[in-house]
Amino acid sequence: MATDINGFLPDSAFQLDVAAQDWKDAIRLAGQGLVNAGFTTDAYTDEMIETVEKMGPYIVIAPGLALAHSRPSDAVLETGLSWVRLSTPVKFGNEANDPVSLVIGLAGRDENEHVSVMSAIAGSLSDAEKTRKLAAAKSPEEIRAILNS
Template identity: 35%
Template sequence: MAGKVITLSPKAIQFKVPVQNWQEALYVTSKPLLNMGIIKKSYIDRMIASVNQYGPYIVIAPGIALGHARPGNDIRHTAIALATLDPAINFGNKINDPVDIVIILAASNNNDHLELLQKLVKFLNNSQNLAYLKSSSSDSDADCISRLINEGENYESI
């Protein structure tokens, strides 16, 4: 679709993923975007390097990490990937660890970055959306979550 920002494909959503550490959490959550050719591995490396340099600032709320790096030529177009983790893991953020939801934000430009952040904040600020996400496990759940975020809906409206 020309002119429409691609946000979250159901194919980029994973549930109850087991990982050993935060680096693996970022890599595994990003893997669908990598497999679809949306990002290059260097984007994942840049996200990890950023956390290594600045600390676990990507843990934005209790249990939620938002992996991202600046727009670059290793992002083909704007997209999001999402994974729930089981068990939750520590990123090193004393206030908001452990993390059980990881979101990867790959924005090809600053305008898309802001638009996606607005959609994510709206979704994450709704406790029913979060409860549904944490209990999800199927392809139909992935379709629903994709629609909730992309269309800016809330769980109670579907």
């Protein structure tokens, strides 16, 4: 993989096996991970929710997986990711890929960084074996090791 995920996904960006009431709550959790890691301000979380309200649940990119993001903005301090594994899946309104149990928050300072981090993560998540391992991983270290393998 061209982009090493480690710098973009620190321990503070993870929330494993947490509950969300609905899709907005799930995005708020992903947004909180981005804020905790110093990648964004709270305003970016609102922007991610507004994006889904305007554009629909296109962020649900594979069965069980949502890539929460918005356009680069002043609310993005640094390019990075957050990782939220839900204890109970929630519906985003995407018939083909609901319900969602993994929400990855993506913040890009500019289009190039946004796209390079997105490609790095998409490569791993398109591999069914890796996806299975990620669902069972117990720690941030284990998840990063799987993503980087």
